[in-house]
Amino acid sequence: MAEEAKVSEAAYSLQKITITDDSKDDYQYEEVSADDDFSLPEDDEDLSKALQTIEEQAEDAKLMEFLSVLNSEKLISDIPQAMDDFFCNFLVRLGMSRTLDCFQTEWYELIERGELSADEAGLVPDVYTRNEQLETENLSLKKDLENYRQTVNKVEEALLKMEKERDFHRMHHKRVLQEKNRLVCDLKRLKTHYASYEPMLKQMSEKYQNSLTQKMLTSLERDKAMGQVTGLQAALNSLESGYAKQLLEAKEGCECTKKKEFEGPTQKGLWEARQKKFLVVASSSSDPGEEAEKKMSRRDLKDSEFPVDAEGTLSFEHAKEQTQPQKSGQYQLSSILKVHDLAVSCLALHPRKNIVLTGGDDHLWKTWGFPDGNILLTGEGHTDWVSGCCFRPSGTQLVTSSGDTTVRLWDLSRSGCTLTLRGHSRAVRGCTWHSCGDFVASASADCTSKIWDVNSERCRYTLRGHKGSVNSIEFLPFSSTVVTSSADKTLSLWDVRKGLRVYTFQGHVHPCNHATFNRKGDSIASCDSSGVLKLWDMRMLLPVLSIDAGPHPANQVAFHRSGDLVALASSEGSVKVLSLAVGQLSILRGPGVEVRCVRFHSQDSLLSAGADGRVCLWSWAQ
Template identity: 85%
Template sequence: MAEEAAVSEAAVSEAAFSLQNITITDDSKDDYQYEEVSADDEFSLPEDDEDLSKALQSIHDQAEDAQIIDFLSVLTSEKSVSDIPQAMDDFFCNFLVRLGMHRTLDCFQTEWYELIERGMFTVNDAGLVPDVYTRNQQLETENLCLKKDLESYKQSVNKTEEALQKMQKERDFHRMNHKRVVQEKNRLVSDLKRLKAHYASYEPMLKQLSEKYQNSLTQKMLTSLERDKAMGQVTGLQAALESLESGYAKQISETKVGHDCTRKKGFEGPTQKALRETRQQKFIVVASSSCDPDKDAEKKMGRRDLKDSEFPDDPEGTPSFEHAKEHTQPLKSGQYQLSSIVKVHDFAVSCLDLHPRKSIVLSGGDDRLWKTWGFPDGNILLTGDGHTDWLSGCCFRPSGTQLVTSSGDCTVRLWDLSRRGCILTLRGHARAVRGCSWHSCGDFVASASADGTGKIWDVNSERCRYTLRGHKGSVNSIEFLPFSSTAVTSSADKTLSLWDVRTGLRVYTFQGHVHSCNHATFNRKGESIASCDSSGVLKLWDMRKLLPILSIDAGPHPANHVAFHRSGDRVALASSEGSVKVLSLAVGQLSILRGPGVEVRCVRFHGQDSLLSAGTDGRVCLWTWAQ
């Protein structure tokens, strides 16, 4: 059809170019014979009254109409080819296959081809499937899909409505709660303002009462000291009178205030307030007492053991503090450097102590053993075995011939180095013993336990003289103030306590830590206390004013142990993060010493320029001061 259209278009164009505009007159007399045009032709000549231009235009229009008709016929033929309906047998076969009706399909094909072979009808006789059926089937399928989508949309809309209602209810609830909180906040703010104003009105009175209380305490302490002194003089005079009457020549030693253990019944005064002074510094420890002196003396004399040791007194100008001046020389600038590492235990090392006169180190660990080894070579000298649980503390006797250890088996053991064995086992704690300390006189041992008590043991009489009760949590450490009758304890109840070991009474409590206190110790002069807690905070306390003087946060890892340098100008802290932190009090600088990277349990200063740290890997690090 396209070729025919092209041929006709070429013919029309050729005819267009062959025409000429010739004017024909009536009087022309040429011999040309014109052909006669019939009325059935596709076009007719114009009438006489029309000119030639109109005729040409009409011919051109007819040619364009023929082209349009031919093009439409081509389009119609293409559309008929693309829209050929599907054959009837193919439609049924596809329909049965889609539905999975294979048996029906087999029956249909058997009968269909049998009829065709017989010649009863041909394929053309079956005809074609009208488009309306296939279209209806498509529309039904689309309708089912649309219904499913509609149901899902309805469910989504219902869920959205429920969620919206729930959110609206929550919004209203939170709005009401916010309004209530705002009202409570405003009420609390007004109450706080009113309380501040009320407290400000009482502050001058409280300050005045505090001053009166301090004055009364001082006056009471002086009165008690004078009374004890007078009673001591009366006791001495009575003893002298009795010796004269009995005829025995007996030398009577001067009776000292509050420490005479040979008094008779009825003459022992209450020495629950003591004044401790050194030539450089003075500090006051006050103890309360409500017992009758006569009854208290009778009670003590009734419990007296002939083997009991005498508690030391606190004379003015104690020689030990005078001797301590030799070790308080100014320190040189520099820093500690790791010099060597010594492997001494198989498990964690929990405690260290230094021999008072020799270069020997004592260590105890979780392997239930204590060991003495040379410094700095690390050669093992002695090994002690006897505890049934981990060791928590160890300490040399001031004479250097014996040592004491504490353990998780609830016992405290005394060991003789010459005998190389345990000579005394002290039992009395209900739970694990967390630490121990030997008094500088060598006659008393103190122990701290997780049962919330501390005990003062008499080595000579082998019994507990006093049980220190007052802490509300585990007592983690205990230590004597050198050459005195004072001890300090640290506890899990976040406090430190000072105790008078002659009476077993608590005389003062330091409060300021916000976490469990792990350890506390005195400096050599006895004027300061250093303590550390489980959050890594290090605090220094003034023994003269009984107030905190310094607080440093070295956390957040727990601090396990604290130690003073003999000069008192450095403090070492054992940290669980695997480092040793050294604070220089002169310059206020905190340096961090990093070793093997394991938890550090204990630190000790050795001499003037050495530092020891023990870790959970059973090794001891030796640090040397380098300028």
């Protein structure tokens, strides 16, 4: 179709000509006036002449009419096509090339010999030209009609698709409205049902909180009393060594006169105190919780029993001397000691001697004398950074935790590792020792904490409940309660005798890095990654103070022995000390590197360790 259209366009052409008023006809026309009378003479009428005159007048009228038409149409838009061109175009359109060659050859031969002229051939009648034009228009209209038909079909398909989608969405909308109405009705019924139970739930919640608080306070008081009893027992044992020896002689059949030697006022008081002590121990041993622990301990003959052992426990009078209020003044930098090649990540103090224990990113732990800094022992064995360290209450052993997922026990007398505890799946972030010396607690990045029995060398409980890394763990003094801090922004209290969580403190808005008890056990200090320091009341189980010491992270927090000062290790390169008595926050600036751990050494000394492997000694100056 496209080739035929191109051929038809090449075969036809339009020319514009103008016909002038001057006629090429040599015929001379006579002007006849309108006034002339053409009436036949009446005298000699001749029928033949009359007829001839009528015919001449008719021819003149036709000629005048033709001239008037020529004069009125000056422009001719279409010129009829020559006959030879018509045949040539016709044969080209049909593709008859051989016939076309024969026609042109014979046509031009006749013209050359003079036997035929182009004028004699004439022109193609107008009807053929018009038919060609109409045929071309017809083809164009057919093409347009086909395009319109295809467009209409596409529109019909799109319309049907849209109608189907409309019906689907309409049905879906009706179904959603029905479900919505049904849910609204259900919600109304549930609200009504819940409103009927709300007063009872509120009352039961209040009772539960009161009972939980009372249970916690009772447990803390019992544990504290047990600690005091064990301290008194140790003191009485040291004072009554001679009395025990003489009592043994009396049992073997000595004379009654020896008994009279103990009837003095001092010996009598000691005897009464001993009797009272035995009554307290007997009454405490009848506690149902401890009976359950004894039953549990029967699973392994080597398992230790909670809560405490007298080994390494400070006497009550000594603890009282250590908690005297701090005098007014401030800390000043006295010396800096280089103890590790890499960052120091943990710091601990010997319970009886002036010995400091540090662990670092160089996979080592070291003990050194205070305040000279002489290295005493170096422990090698961990394959990753040492994250936590703690002395046994007796001072003969220590425990370390590491990023290699292990907890190791070390004997100071033999300077070697005596036990490796494995069970965590990720890095261990901290460790601590129970006051009885038979249990070790560890906190790990695997979101769990573990209570290890040193005697049976196994894990007694795994404390699960945190949703993030457990960053620190610490025992309440003279108690079987531990506090953990986690990256899930919470603190938790746990009863290690049962492995259950007792309470969860919520208030931090950033991950908690560390939490610790004061010496009295009635307050908890915690810090988070934004530098916020919080104090919590153990009796009310509520926050009592919040200090924003940020924006840099706070890595560790420590209580002074008196409980009046709180030290904070900050990543901005300083130690921040908060005086609870006056509410003043002072900043101690040292080498300017990140401070990772801090400890109060004595009544007037403070230790801090940083990322440069050095330990800063701060002295109290009035």
